[in-house]
Amino acid sequence: xxxxxxxxxxxxxxxxxxxxxxxxxxxxxxxxxxxxxxxxxxxxxxxxxxxxxxxxxxxxxxxxxxxxxxxxxxxxxxxxxxxxxxxxxxxxxxxxxxxxxxxxxxxxxxxxxxxxxxxxxxxxxxxxxxxxxxxxxxxxxxxxxxxxxxxxxxxxxxxxxxxxxxxxxxxxxxxxxxxxxxxxxxxxxxxxxxxxxxxxxxxxxxxx
Amino acid sequence: xxxxxxxxxxxxxxxxxxxxxxxxxxxxxxxxxxxxxxxxxxxxxxxxxxxxxxxxxxxxxxxxxxxxxxxxxxxxxxxxxxxxxxxxxxxxxxxxxxxxxxxxxxxxxxxxxxxxxxxxxxxxxxxxxxxxxxxxxxxxxxxxxxxxxxxxxxxxxxxxxxxxxxxxxxxxxxxxxxxxxxxxxxxxxxxxxxxxxxxxxxxxxxxx
Numbered sequence: 116x117x118x119x120x121x122x123x124x125x126x127x128x129x130x131x132x133x134x135x136x137x138x139x140x141x142x143x144x145x146x147x148x149x150x151x152x153x154x155x156x157x158x159x160x161x162x163x164x165x166x167x168x169x170x171x172x173x174x175x176x177x178x179x180x181x182x183x184x185x186x187x188x189x190x191x192x193x194x195x196x197x198x199x200x201x202x203x204x205x206x207x208x209x210x211x212x213x214x215x216x217x218x219x220x221x222x223x224x225x226x227x228x229x230x231x232x233x234x235x236x237x238x239x240x241x242x243x244x245x246x247x248x249x250x251x252x253x254x255x256x257x258x259x260x261x262x263x264x265x266x267x268x269x270x271x272x273x274x275x276x277x278x279x280x281x282x283x284x285x286x287x288x289x290x291x292x293x294x295x296x297x298x299x300x301x302x303x304x305x306x307x308x309x310x311x312x313x314x315x316x317x318x319x320x321x322x323x
Numbered sequence: 324x325x326x327x328x329x330x331x332x333x334x335x336x337x338x339x340x341x342x343x344x345x346x347x348x349x350x351x352x353x354x355x356x357x358x359x360x361x362x363x364x365x366x367x368x369x370x371x372x373x374x375x376x377x378x379x380x381x382x383x384x385x386x387x388x389x390x391x392x393x394x395x396x397x398x399x400x401x402x403x404x405x406x407x408x409x410x411x412x413x414x415x416x417x418x419x420x421x422x423x424x425x426x427x428x429x430x431x432x433x434x435x436x437x438x439x440x441x442x443x444x445x446x447x448x449x450x451x452x453x454x455x456x457x458x459x460x461x462x463x464x465x466x467x468x469x470x471x472x473x474x475x476x477x478x479x480x481x482x483x484x485x486x487x488x489x490x491x492x493x494x495x496x497x498x499x500x501x502x503x504x505x506x507x508x509x510x511x512x513x514x515x516x517x518x519x520x521x522x523x524x525x526x527x528x529x530x531x
Contacts, residue, residue: 302488
């Protein structure tokens with residue numbers, strides 16, 4: 116274990132929720148392969164090879180390539196929903212909760228940008244049942260943000276002529292961080308999160 | 324020619340700038356294939372087949388698959404730059420020019436969302452020289468928007484603590500329209516453009 120790895124808390128270990136270790140390694144390999152070459156250009160053989168396993172070993176954990184994508188997409192969308200619902204249910208004014216939601220959601224899309232790209236761009240590759248399940252999680256994420264904005268409007272804190280459209284725009288702004296964020300770039304995930312929280316408060320016309 | 328096709332002005336014919344007709348058809352087929360399956364999962368044989376041509380006929384117009392992607396990316400980025408520079412050089416206040424830039428840029432990403440996804444998401448698949456050329460076009464697009472924002476700040480029209488970060492966010496918000504826009508959805512490209520122009524004026528703290 117390197118010093119850098121030692122400083123990473125357990126909860127930040129990528130896909131730490133996936134057990135056993137072989138299943139976790141295969142998921143990490145699948146995310147990398149899908150992000151680099153796209154879902155359709157990746158074979159289960161490629162994924163097993165990246166994880167240093169045989170195709171037969173992969174098959175013990177995942178029956179199909181789509182099962183791997185579904186697992187990645189499900190965990191990613193569960194985490195996104197959790198971040199947004201936690202912020203929505205938190206203490207404080209609507210402005211404080213919206214800023215908190217944006218900061219956390221942006222940080223996740225910046226820190227986990229490779230995963231986020233797969234989660235956000237490969238929806239069409241899911242089978243119909245899995246797609247329905249994921250679309251439902253996305254609706255609930257949307258609802259969590261819309262709720263904060265509606266509460267801010269009701270409390271006279273925000274001025275928003277088009278709540279559904281503004282909700283889509285806020286989420287979209289955060290999601291696209293995964294496309295352009297560069298870990299070697301000038302800004303840290305926290306800095307982007309702080310900038311975006313300010314921009315979103317301006318979008319909803321929050322009173323200063 | 325169908326009635327629907329007749330109503331489309333020449334300049335809106337997809338890839339009308341590409342001649343001869345066979346080269347244009349191949350480009351349209353390549354955009355569809357790349358958008359559906361990703362660049363790496365698409366072969367030149369797939370593209371020729373979609374266009375109703377033989378691989379040998381494709382080879383007359385494009386030597387490699389990367390040449391097709393470069394052509395798509397180049398035309399898309401040229402158009403994006405043209406839209407933003409026209410708006411930047413237009414008459415009116417900084418607020419009017421920024422609103423115009425956002426409306427036009429959003430409309431392009433909504434109307435041409437399939438093309439825009441290929442243009443925005445397949446940059447890593449370009450060869451090194453082509454990538455350098457496209458990155459330069461992107462820098463110039465960024466500069467066109469930054470210039471309007473800087474002028475608005477200098478004129479006291481805008482209040483923007485972080486001009487480079489806000490420029491990235493404005494472009495990012497517009498680009499991500501290509502990911503979520505649905506031609507069967509509730510909003511037209513013009514409606515999304517109008518909503519986004521208003522949101523961006525709020526982001527830069529434009530005086531009403």
